[in-house]
Amino acid sequence: MGTMITPRSGTEAAPALRTLPGDEVRQVMWRFSERYDLQMLVQSARSAARGPVARLVAGGARNSHDWTEEKDKLLSVFDEAGLTSLGAETADGGLVDGPKNLALALAAFEMAWVDGGAATGGMAGHLALAPIHERGTPEQKKLYASRTMPLKPGEDRKAWRGAFALTEPLPYVGVDTNTLSGKLSVASWAPGQEPMLHVEKRGRFITNMGFANFVTAAVDSGDARIKGSCMVILEEGDKGTFDRGAPTRKLVHQLSSTNDPVFSLEVPASRIVGGYTVKDGVIIPNHDHSEVIAAVFRRTRVTVGLMTAAKLLSAVEPVIRYGRGRFRGGEMGTPGTPRYDLGLQQREDVLHRLVDIWATGEAAASMGFTAARLFDDFERIEHRKEQIFAERKITSGRAQFKLMRELEPKAVEYVKLAAQPPAQRDEQRFAALEADPLVQFVVMDALANVLCPATKLWNTGHGANMMREAVSLMGGYGITEDCPGFLGQKWMDSQLEATYEGPEAVQRRQLTATMTNEVFLAQVQQWVLELRRIGDRRPGTGACALGSAMELWLWTIRHLLDAKDAAGKPLYHERRQGVTFPLADALCWLIASRLQILDLIALEEKGPENPALAEALPGFVGFFSDLCHVQAAHAAGEVGRICAELVHGYNQHPRWEVECSGCSGDAVDALESLMPGYGACARALTDVVENDGSHQPKAGPCVKFTGLEGFVRLRSKLDGCLTGSRLAKDRAAQALTQVMIPEALDYPM
Ligand SMILES: Cc1cc2nc3c(=O)[nH]c(=O)nc-3n(C[C@H](O)[C@H](O)[C@H](O)COP(=O)(O)OP(=O)(O)OC[C@H]3O[C@@H](n4cnc5c(N)ncnc54)[C@H](O)[C@@H]3O)c2cc1C
Numbered sequence: 001m002g003t004m005i006t007p008r009s010g011t012e013a014a015p016a017l018r019t020l021p022g023d024e025v026r027q028v029m030w031r032f033s034e035r036y037d038l039q040m041l042v043q044s045a046r047s048a049a050r051g052p053v054a055r056l057v058a059g060g061a062r063n064s065h066d067w068t069e070e071k072d073k074l075l076s077v078f079d080e081a082g083l084t085s086l087g088a089e090t091a092d093g094g095l096v097d098g099p100k101n102l103a104l105a106l107a108a109f110e111m112a113w114v115d116g117g118a119a120t121g122g123m124a125g126h127l128a129l130a131p132i133h134e135r136g137t138p139e140q141k142k143l144y145a146s147r148t149m150p151l152k153p154g155e156d157r158k159a160w161r162g163a164f165a166l167t168e169p170l171p172y173v174g175v176d177t178n179t180l181s182g183k184l185s186v187a188s189w190a191p192g193q194e195p196m197l198h199v200e201k202r203g204r205f206i207t208n209m210g211f212a213n214f215v216t217a218a219v220d221s222g223d224a225r226i227k228g229s230c231m232v233i234l235e236e237g238d239k240g241t242f243d244r245g246a247p248t249r250k251l252v253h254q255l256s257s258t259n260d261p262v263f264s265l266e267v268p269a270s271r272i273v274g275g276y277t278v279k280d281g282v283i284i285p286n287h288d289h290s291e292v293i294a295a296v297f298r299r300t301r302v303t304v305g306l307m308t309a310a311k312l313l314s315a316v317e318p319v320i321r322y323g324r325g326r327f328r329g330g331e332m333g334t335p336g337t338p339r340y341d342l343g344l345q346q347r348e349d350v351l352h353r354l355v356d357i358w359a360t361g362e363a364a365a366s367m368g369f370t371a372a373r374l375f376d377d378f379e380r381i382e383h384r385k386e387q388i389f390a391e392r393k394i395t396s397g398r399a400q401f402k403l404m405r406e407l408e409p410k411a412v413e414y415v416k417l418a419a420q421p422p423a424q425r426d427e428q429r430f431a432a433l434e435a436d437p438l439v440q441f442v443v444m445d446a447l448a449n450v451l452c453p454a455t456k457l458w459n460t461g462h463g464a465n466m467m468r469e470a471v472s473l474m475g476g477y478g479i480t481e482d483c484p485g486f487l488g489q490k491w492m493d494s495q496l497e498a499t500y501e502g503p504e505a506v507q508r509r510q511l512t513a514t515m516t517n518e519v520f521l522a523q524v525q526q527w528v529l530e531l532r533r534i535g536d537r538r539p540g541t542g543a544c545a546l547g548s549a550m551e552l553w554l555w556t557i558r559h560l561l562d563a564k565d566a567a568g569k570p571l572y573h574e575r576r577q578g579v580t581f582p583l584a585d586a587l588c589w590l591i592a593s594r595l596q597i598l599d600l601i602a603l604e605e606k607g608p609e610n611p612a613l614a615e616a617l618p619g620f621v622g623f624f625s626d627l628c629h630v631q632a633a634h635a636a637g638e639v640g641r642i643c644a645e646l647v648h649g650y651n652q653h654p655r656w657e658v659e660c661s662g663c664s665g666d667a668v669d670a671l672e673s674l675m676p677g678y679g680a681c682a683r684a685l686t687d688v689v690e691n692d693g694s695h696q697p698k699a700g701p702c703v704k705f706t707g708l709e710g711f712v713r714l715r716s717k718l719d720g721c722l723t724g725s726r727l728a729k730d731r732a733a734q735a736l737t738q739v740m741i742p743e744a745l746d747y748p749m
Contacts (some may be wrong), residue, residue: 128162
């Protein structure tokens, strides 16, 4: 790490946090301390990122959107670092065996720590292969996996690179993926022969297109002899036009290649991803394009979310260094004075804002890595589910869907039993449900359907806002090319991460549908209990406030699912994005904060197993607890605000009704003028005013609420749970003045 610099004043408290967290801490928190293969991958990706990639950025390669020779050299850097072959098993030249979601997530995180464009470039080949990996025929999988493998020493062949083409020029595919203009028609079809197809596809903003040799493209049928849409594989050597098009004039991610290509090609029907059948002279693709892209994005969006998390965490060190060193040099300060030693860190706001940035980065990373691990586990259970369907010959999508729906009550039962202490539950029943792969699939599926869009939405969207905060703490430097840590570029880059692979609206739309699933809601209900238990044992984590906020959210979603607005129209409806979208946002805050707390607990419980950590562990645990508390309080505040707006905001009048037998008319008039519209009960209004909105009647049965008592009670409970959160922030801020940081960043500026 090199020489450490630490400020010399402000030593009144023992340093809670001695150094910034290193690999030992992260391996425990993100649960890969037992995975030597992943640890090696992290080192490999880091060398590429902090070496050749950082040098390119520092040298100004981002000042052009063209795909230059020097940028092209990055492709071999990715190959050598093992990023290109990350999808392969070790026997085939890959670095990691088994599911690869966590591996891809860690690699992208390392790359994005330095540059989001390089991270995207490193991952885009996997995106191109993903349709084939998820839904391709065995032959397609084998062929394109082998073609895309980097060359082994002595091998004489071309290593293929791929691109994924869904988005089309305006007015076609963007957020709405059903408005495909790309068309597939039959070019020729000799009797008994494989049909030859004609593909017309134009792409917009297609990554890797400056050099890709093959493209997985979404197209619709333009011919009565082809049914529906599909994805099709296009190759550079196919007959016709394979025009890479003009480079996109990007303001972001300039270390990846992006073009607007034009394709007019003839391909054999065997290029339809996942194959096809022929019925009555019509080609029926086995998978339509929506199904394929849903399967692809389900995993790849988690990786994107982690890119923004990396940016936030990478900002901590440069911001601390800049703040501390702000007044050093010249005649401005003398070593040993607070001005010299602490610089801007003398100012509370500078520290508090950095605490917020750091806490957000932690929560984002915790959510993203949990999602990546979940998808690794899910892959295994999904595979088992497919086997069972095949054994039972349940082939049609409709039959599979019906069976899954029928299993939901069992899944809810399992979730409830899993949360109970073994001594108090029916163990036999629990064991049976746990051993049932289909029940397990339904439980995990419900969670994955929320966790993926939540990671993409919150990490990138809220993350982009917080990157702006990081940039602001660097003053004018923040918005120059010279900003240490490339924070200005990272701010802009995070906006792209919030946009590609589906902007925030797409994720919110998905959450609107998936967060009302009863199997998911049953899990949230259990999380409330879990957080209460954590809050009892570790009050310093903010788990109590978070549990209260989750309860409030649950109350609100149940209420909104039934409620109508003042005009009698239902509130929870896919077209009513003013209701569903904020509720989705609120959920993301809750999930991210909960997972941050769970990672802290993992560190506390598993950290002692690593002797290298032993001494520093209490400092890390204490500091991360404070960050959890800060984040939980922030999440609770957001959730309280959003839920209150939604619950009250669609009513014209307060929903509580009052009955009073003993108030004087004068008092009623006086209070009515103070709080117009609140009805006409002096005693009730006095209670409202005096109890600061808690609405607990002081004097007998004067007040009768209709419907919203539960909300009002939970909301006031939530506010009460915020106790201590600002003290936690003060402690975390103090730690930021004490923590040692290396003398210089370990990548060039
Ligand atoms: C650098 C870069 C690289 C890219 N790489 C690829 C790639 O490799 N392959 C590929 O296929 N695509 C790629 N894209 C395209 C990217 O995925 C799309 O830009 C993105 O999906 C949004 O589509 P759009 O730009 O048409 O936005 P639009 O569809 O025009 O949406 C614009 C905005 O309108 C609002 N909106 C739209 N629809 C709704 C709705 N139903 N409800 C609520 N709000 C809505 C949202 O705020 C949304 O952000 C890339 C883009 C860029 C910039």
